Amino acid sequence: MAISEVVSSFPEPNYQVIYASTWDERWQINQLLGVIHDLILMVDSEHQEIQVLPTQAPADLTFESNRIELILQQLQNKNQSPESISILQAVLTEQRARKIIYEYNHDPKNYRILTEIYPLSTTVVMVGIKDISDCPEGEIVLQNPSKQPDSKTPLPALQTTHQCLRKQIEERQRLENHLHTRKTELETLMDNAGDCIVRLDQKFRYLYANRRVTFLLGIPQKKLLGKTNQELGLPLSICKQWDWHAQLILDTGRPQQFEFDLETDEGYRSFQTLMVPEVQYQGKIKTLLATTRDITQQKTALAELKQQNKFLKLLTEITLKIRQSLQKNNEELELRVVQRTAELETANERLQFELMQRHRTEFKLRKSEEQYRTLVKNFPNGAVFLVDPDFRYTIADGMGLVAKGLSRYLLEGKTIWQALPSSLLKTVEPLYRSALAGEVTISEVEYDGRIYYHQALPVRNEQGEILAGMVVMQDITESKQAEAERDKLIAIIEATPDFISSAKPEGEVVYYNQSARRMLGLDIEGKITDQIIPKNHPQWANNIIDNEGIPTAVRDGSWIGETSLISYDGREIPLSQLIIAHKNNEGQVHLLSTIARDITEQKQSQANLREAERRWRSLLENVRLLVVGLDRQGKVEYVNPFFLEITGYTQTEVLGKNWLDSFKSNPTQRPSLPQFSDLLDYYFKPYDQQLILTKSGEEKIIAWNNTVLKNLQGNAIGMMSIGEDITERYAIERMKDEFISVVSHELRTPLTSIHGGLNLLSTGLVKPNTERGQHVMKIAAESAERLVRLVNDILELERLESGKICLSKQEVNATDLLLRATEQMQVMANRAGINLQACSQNLEFYADPDRILQVLTNLLSNAIKFSESGDTVWLSVQEELGENSADNRTILFKIQDQGRGIPPDKIERIFERFHQVDASDSRKKGGTGLGLAICRSIVEQHGGRIWVNSQLDEGSCFYFTLPIERQKEVNHDHKTNFNY
Known part of the structure; x- marks a missing residue:
């Protein structure tokens, strides 16, 4: 393909080409933009994109596609001249349209392509491509390169440009919306990331921090934003470290990676931060993005790996020295052979040989020194020092120096007095002196809070002369601390009263603490031999350990349960036992440990x-x-x-x-x-x-x-x-109080009458022979009789309830008994105008007739006293059959009156001592209030029961039953504790 001399081609070697998805879509673009050009390209230099917008629907899609791809390939050709690059830059910089004509051959025809470049912004241009193969203008330009094509943009082209710009803006908005959605998704992903992610501005203030940062620092996100690390109160060393690396990124534009330690709620943790610049418009760094990851576990694993490698490297060093020693011996032997052979040769040959041998030796020496230097430089966690007889450092190197901020260049060539501080010099100077004196010395030195292992030894030549002194130093602080912790743990394990042991998976015991040895009767310091797990446990405990304890510990890591141990004297000691399974990196159990506690006292x-x-x-x-x-x-x-x-x-x-x-x-x-x-x-x-x-x-x-x-x-x-x-006791105490109150009142009333009457007579105020005197004496006599009755009733009730009166039971006829009772009470009834009516069956029963007669007369007396003149009192007796007539035949007595009746709330209490329905009855009707209590006691002693039914203003009916048949003598004492 040939390019005209008028303009150069348009290069875009790194742009991404974007086509319309289908030819139908391209045809829609054609309808929108018109037919000014065969093809329109939108070139965005900022986003490195080329959008292809065809303006015609080609008849031959394959040919048109090939032609477009050919032009775009040419536009993206990387082997363009500097002129072609300057044209695009000129269009964007000068904002002036340019035209280019391409000529190429496509069998069987030659094509000329007019390319018009119009600037749309400082970063975007529109490229219009038109086939001018049959246009005279293209021929003129090719023949006369100095004649430029007409650059006047036709009106339809301007319209097309305008509409294209609008389409570009709409597409840009769509892309921005899509970008916003992706940004939201990215922020959600960052916010839930396991690492700490932050964005800082140019003054190192927080613009963004995800949830992990707020959780780690314990500071809400709102308080983080706009603050620096120092303003948030982070340690000053960490603040300086972050600021230094951030400033370095702003200065150099290169990402930085660094580590730091921070005290958190979980203790001191190690973190690794990768900080990168975020480049904005025109290549300027506006913000910094930092990702921080917790590497505590990795550093711990690395430290353990270094500790393991330390022994391997020490072994390597020893091997190397042995090899060097052997090499020197071989060289000595070879030298002697050469010397003896050289004696037979001429002096010239011997001199040349010695010269060549010296060059070889020097070469080997330099190579050996380089290897030694490399070994010393990489000496882990320590350093190697070599001093000459003047105590001047000839070699001083190692990783330990780098950790302290030192280097070989600060020490080599200086004496120990020039290079070391006085505080350290006092400690290490004796080591250098002993090495130069030919002694091997080993010591541990504590300096600046760290512990260092020092080994001083002399360096001799072949003749055994001391050429230098060597001191090997290594930081053993961590190993010492680990040893101290291990010793502390061993001391605790040995001192604990619990049984602690370790055994191999097959059951062979490899360790017992002192408590375990005492339980088993073993020597405290002796070697453990012939000890297996089943030997020290009873069978039932072994079954638990084998079938439950060990399998659970292997599966879950540990098991706890109750077993027992057979002591040296044959006692079975109950234990609360913990079994722990120790596994290697492959997950295989290599050791079983147990901690057991004697729970004998707990069990007891x-x-x-x-x-x-x-x-x-x-x-x-x-x-x-x-x-x-x-x-x-x-x-x-x-x-x-x-x-x-x-x-x-x-x-x-x-x-x-x-x-x-x-x-x-x-x-x-x-x-x-x-x-x-x-x-x-x-x-x-x-x-x-x-x-x-x-x-x-x-x-x-x-x-x-x-x-x-x-x-x-x-x-x-x-x-x-x-x-x-105390319900019953409370009732008894209340009855006692009432009894005492009533008795004192009942005794005091007649005694007062007697005392008053006798006092009147004795003082002569009343003459005995006068009518008044007679009346006074009558009152005194009646009071004395009442007092006698009261005392007699009290004594009789007490004798009845205490069992001091023996019942004289005999066969009694009910009719005769009722007749005697009515005869005795007839006089009293006549005086009160009361009619007595008796009705009785001819029944025989077994009882004390005098006591039953006393009950009847008491009940009849009460009925007569509380009845009005002209009323009738009925007295009857009949046989009453129970459920089993043969065993439960009783006789029922009933005394019914037409008196005033008894209130319902007092029916249950009228059989109590000194209880009367009305307190004035003792004065108006006479009586002591003990009659019904005496009746109840007599009836109950006979094995019977007494009760009453009453209606106010209608009368009362008293009932009591007695057994008919003679019963076995039973003590029916009914005692109530009045305690008076």
């Missing part, structure tokens, strides 16, 4: 605790007292069987219920109380009496002894209460 304590708990539980379960356990919220945690017996609840109904809400009497009427936890902490009472409700609704009075339960910290966690049911 547990047994004692279980026994104590069993005894206490047995006591609580069988004691005839109420036992209740409450938690801190007042919920029931425990009740004993006697509590359930008293209350009628089942255990399921009680446990978990709130004590105050479920068992306290009248909870709705109870005043507001603090929380149960407050009662434990502030209002606790060791002794208390409470009313509780049984399941049937009955109230029980319980006297509680309360104990607060506390945890190890002394905080109250609940309460245990033991209570006694």
Whole structure:
């Protein structure tokens, strides 16, 4: 292809060519831009892109495609002249349109292509390509290169350019939207990355930091942005290190990689940072992007690898010295042979040979020195020093010097007094002196917080003369610290009272600590021989270890359980045992370790605790007292069987219920109380009496002894209460108080009358012979009789209830007994105007007739006293059959009146001592209030029962039953503890 002399071709060797996706799409572009050119190219020098926009729909797509590809290949040809490059630069710089004509041959025709270049911006040009093979203008230009084609852009071309620009802008917007989406995805990926990613501006302030950075530094992202490392309070050394590398990037534009250590919540961690520049418009660095990765594990692994390689390198050094020594011996032998051979030759030949041998030796020496230099320079974690007899360094090199910021150039050629500080000189000078004196000295020196291993030895020539002194120094701080930690760990293991051992996977024991040796009766310092795991355990423990312990430890890394050990004296010691499986890099178990603790005392304590708990539980379960356990919220945690017996609840109904809400009497009427936890902490009472409700609704009075339960910290966690049911005792005490009150009143009233009457008579205020005197004496006499009856009734009731009166039982006829009772009470009935009616069956029963007659007369007396004149009192007797008539035949007595009746709330109490329906009855009706109590005692001693039915203002009916048949003598003592 030939290019006209008018202009040069258009090179773009590195651009990316972008075609419309289909010819249909190209045809749409043709419709949009018109037919000014065969082809339009949009060249973007900033983004290195060429967009192909055809303006015609070619008839031959294959030919058109080939032609376009040929032109683009020519535009991207890398072998263009400097002129072609300057034309594109001139179009962009001068913003002036240019034209180029290409000529090429495509069988069987020659083609001329007019290329027009129009600047659209400082970075984008539009290239229009038109076939002018048949155009005279192309021929004229080719014949006369000085005549330029008409550069006047036709109007349609301008329109086309305008529309093309609009399309370019729309496409640019689409690309920007796509770029924004990709940017959002990238930021999401960076924000969730495992490494720390930050972006810094030119003043090293944070523009962006992902979540890993905020987690590592413990600083929210909002507080990070706009701040430097120093403003965030990071260590000054780290701040300087970051700023120095960042400034170096701004100065050189090259990425930087560096490492630093930082104290975090997990301890000191090592990090590696890669910091790169972000180049913006016109090649300027606007921001820096840094990625930081935690390399603590890698550095730890590298340190361990270096520690392992140290021994290998030491071995290599020894081998090298041996080889050098052998080489020197061979050279000596060869030299002697040469010398002896040289004696037979001429002096000239001997001189030439010696000269050639010297050159060879010098060459080997230089090569050996270079190798030695290389070895010394790479001496790991230390340095090698060689001094001449004047104590001047001839060799000083090694990785240890580099770590301290030194180099061979600062030491070599100087004496030790010139090169070393005085503090270090005092320590190492004796080493150099001993080496030059021909001694081998080994020592450890501590300097600047580090520990260094020094070996001083002399360097001799073949004759054994000392030529120099060598000192090998190595930093052994880490190894010393590791040894110290290992020694500390061994001391702890040896001192612990736990059983610790290690064994091979096949069971051979390789280590016992002192405690284990004492348990097994082994020598504390002796060698372990003939010891295997099964030998020291009983069979059942071996089964657990073999089938459960070791397999679990191999699978999970460790196992813990309870086994036992057979001691040297044959005792079986219970153990809490931990088994650990140690694995190599291939995951194979190479060692099994165990830590076991003697739990004999713990087992004994547990047994004692279980026994104590069993005894206490047995006591609580069988004691005839109420036992209740409450938690801190007042919920029931425990009740004993006697509590359930008293209350009628089942255990399921009680446990978990709130004590105050479920068992306290009248909870709705109870005043507001603090929380149960407050009662434990502030209002606790060791002794208390409470009313509780049984399941049937009955109230029980319980006297509680309360104990607060506390945890190890002394905080109250609940309460245990033991209570006694004092309901009956409380009732008895109340009856006793009432009895004393009534008796004192009943005794005091007649005694007062007697005392007053006798006082009047004795003082002469009232004459005995007068009517008033007679009346006073009558009152005194009646009071004396009442007092006698009261005392007699009290004594008789006491004798009845104490069993001091023996019943004289015999066959009694019911009809005769009723007849005698009515005859005795007839006079009293007539005086009161009461009718007595008796109705009786002819029944025989076994009883004490006098006592039953006393019951009948007491009941008839009460009926007569509380009936109105003209009323009737009925007395009847009949036989009553029970469920089994042969065994339960009883006789029923019934006394019915038409009196005022008894209120329902007093029916249950009228059989108590000194209890009367109305307190004024003792004065108006007479009586002591003991008659019904005496009746109940007599009836119950006969094995019977007494009760009453009554309606107010309608009357009352008293019933009592007695067994008909003679019964076996049974002690029917009915005692009530009044304690008066």
